Amino acid sequence: xSNAQIEIQLIASLVAIACAIPGTFLVLRKMAMISDAxxxxxxxxxxxxFFITHDLNSPxxxxxxxxxxxxxxxxxxxxxxxxxxxxxxxxxxVFPALFxxxxxxxxxxxxxxxxxxxxxxxxxxxxxxxxxxxxMGADVGPKSLWIISVVLTITILLLFAFFKELKVSxxxxxxxxSLGFSPVLIHYGLMSVSSVTTVxxxxxxxxxxxxxxxxxPAASAYLLTTDLKKMLGLSIIFGVFSAISGYWLAHWLDxxxxxxxxxxxxxLFLSVxxxxxxxxxxxxxxxxxxxxxxxxxxxxxxxxxxxxxxxERHVNHLNEHINWQKVxxxxxxxLALKNNMILIxxxxxxxxxxxxxxxxxxxxxxxxxEDSQIEDMKDDFFLFRG
Amino acid sequence: MNKIAxxxxxxxxxxxxxxxxxxxxxxxxxxxxxxxxxxNGAGKSTLIKAILGILNPIAGSIRIYGKPYTKQxxxxxxxxxxxxxxxDFPTTALDVVTMGTYGSLGWIKRPRQKEKKAALExxxxxxxxxxxxxxxxxxxxxxxxxxxxxxxxxxxxxxxxMDEPFQGVDATTEIAIINILKELRxxxxxxxxxxxxLQTVPEYFDWVTFxxxxxxxxxxxxxxxxxDNLTKTxxxxxxxxxxx
Numbered sequence: 001x002s003n004a005q006i007e008i009q010l011i012a013s014l015v016a017i018a019c020a021i022p023g024t025f026l027v028l029r030k031m032a033m034i035s036d037a038x039x040x041x042x043x044x045x046x047x048x049x050f051f052i053t054h055d056l057n058s059p060x061x062x063x064x065x066x067x068x069x070x071x072x073x074x075x076x077x078x079x080x081x082x083x084x085x086x087x088x089x090x091x092x093x094v095f096p097a098l099f100x101x102x103x104x105x106x107x108x109x110x111x112x113x114x115x116x117x118x119x120x121x122x123x124x125x126x127x128x129x130x131x132x133x134x135x136m137g138a139d140v141g142p143k144s145l146w147i148i149s150v151v152l153t154i155t156i157l158l159l160f161a162f163f164k165e166l167k168v169s170x171x172x173x174x175x176x177x178s179l180g181f182s183p184v185l186i187h188y189g190l191m192s193v194s195s196v197t198t199v200x201x202x203x204x205x206x207x208x209x210x211x212x213x214x215x216x217p218a219a220s221a222y223l224l225t226t227d228l229k230k231m232l233g234l235s236i237i238f239g240v241f242s243a244i245s246g247y248w249l250a251h252w253l254d255x256x257x258x259x260x261x262x263x264x265x266x267x268l269f270l271s272v273x274x275x276x277x278x279x280x281x282x283x284x285x286x287x288x289x290x291x292x293x294x295x296x297x298x299x300x301x302x303x304x305x306x307x308x309x310x311x312e313r314h315v316n317h318l319n320e321h322i323n324w325q326k327v328x329x330x331x332x333x334x335l336a337l338k339n340n341m342i343l344i345x346x347x348x349x350x351x352x353x354x355x356x357x358x359x360x361x362x363x364x365x366x367x368x369x370e371d372s373q374i375e376d377m378k379d380d381f382f383l384f385r386g
Numbered sequence: 387m388n389k390i391a392x393x394x395x396x397x398x399x400x401x402x403x404x405x406x407x408x409x410x411x412x413x414x415x416x417x418x419x420x421x422x423x424x425x426n427g428a429g430k431s432t433l434i435k436a437i438l439g440i441l442n443p444i445a446g447s448i449r450i451y452g453k454p455y456t457k458q459x460x461x462x463x464x465x466x467x468x469x470x471x472x473x474d475f476p477t478t479a480l481d482v483v484t485m486g487t488y489g490s491l492g493w494i495k496r497p498r499q500k501e502k503k504a505a506l507e508x509x510x511x512x513x514x515x516x517x518x519x520x521x522x523x524x525x526x527x528x529x530x531x532x533x534x535x536x537x538x539x540x541x542x543x544x545x546x547x548m549d550e551p552f553q554g555v556d557a558t559t560e561i562a563i564i565n566i567l568k569e570l571r572x573x574x575x576x577x578x579x580x581x582x583x584l585q586t587v588p589e590y591f592d593w594v595t596f597x598x599x600x601x602x603x604x605x606x607x608x609x610x611x612x613x614d615n616l617t618k619t620x621x622x623x624x625x626x627x628x629x630x
Binding site (some may be wrong): 028030081082161162163164165168170171172175177178180181222225227228230231 | 456493
């Protein structure tokens, strides 16, 4: 690997981490679309900043652009508060307006400089190593690598300092307010970090794809864990994985790096969505099938409990009596046998003591809905897991 | 007469310039177990949120033991409506209860062994210790409400505000919760509950406030919980049979 290749992968990975951290909280706050809005509406801020500084990596430009991000959030909330339109409509009204101002500013004034709409939308990671930071004549690396490192360091420090505050205000804004942790303050803190990160990341991956880096790793992690810290960790791992594998995909296909990274993010989410152990599509379908079988099992056990005469309990009569298909009857019988709930003697089915107790308990639960009685049954049966 | 725990003067709260609470004067004496009753949209939750500074009133003042709420946060615990949070949030029962200790920790400081121990004790009190590591979406409605109650208990406050703690819970949990509330009152705490089931008011509470945008009445259940006030509050001829 050449130095430039290492630098590009390093920048992409750091951008991915810087996006995954605020992205996790945006996903949990159901504010994914706000990141889309910010990423577009920072454009006029970047353009105006560029006119003033003539340097895409200037801190003033970053702050100006981030400020436009905050203005977007304020405007969206203001329009929403009038009660005339819903939040998604407000977002849809604000960011195209701001974005278009940026597009017109570029078209009118920036024809002769290195700033065009394509670069804004898609970024160009491949050029990042060309713009070097020189300190006292010495080359210390690409400028964008330094900028993203600074932003990431600040993000991580803020995350460690305010993890508890972020958590409580995200989970329960009312409690957070009553405890004295102003949800509004924390909200704008998160919005500021998201805006700054977006501005910095936008140079690398562009305005559209930065949204993918914020949302896709967090959304994938959300399907895999029930612990906020693990969710943050997984988001970061997924982000870095997509950044590096995306880079090599681009290398192999000779295509856009940002496009390839986003493709990897999409593929990653798709596989998590399908194969996640609890919340994944396949697992959910399996669970629903199991629940259907278990309902049948319960119906069958109850039938046995209620009917003592032998002709009602003959194996071959079950199909006719409970009106089931043969295959289903067999599945249910097998499940009952496996759990030692029934005995089959001379083709006559009868409940074991365990089966009898299980049935009473289950029926009790269905009537009273008292969860505490059936804790031990949750492990073996999907039906009682709510 | 007991000390006044909560004093509300001339409180008016509006959403988009439409008043939802209108000129409320209310004194809640220390040590009562009080129900706030009234029809949907009467401003019951709004009253609690305004007292706790979650909403900004357009007029009026609120005093907790004579001082503004912001100076008395340590004395107050709050149980929001169960439906106000996302129970799919990636966290455990123990972690949610630990959030009750955040107020006394203040900004930046993290909960440590001491806070965790207090949270475990609160879980024990509400009978939820065996579920401490369970993800909160895997709890039943009644168990979730117990978690919320434990989170308030861990704050070790003097005044407890609860927004419909009996909503969507089974009978066993309702009894368990009311027993804990009665214990709190015995310990000299003040408990204020937004309540929906008028039938249980005389059995559960000793103090009641009727609310419908304006305050209709407030006082001891035995003196003011009658058909007259119920009719004034609910606007129709309301009859409740009170078992003596």
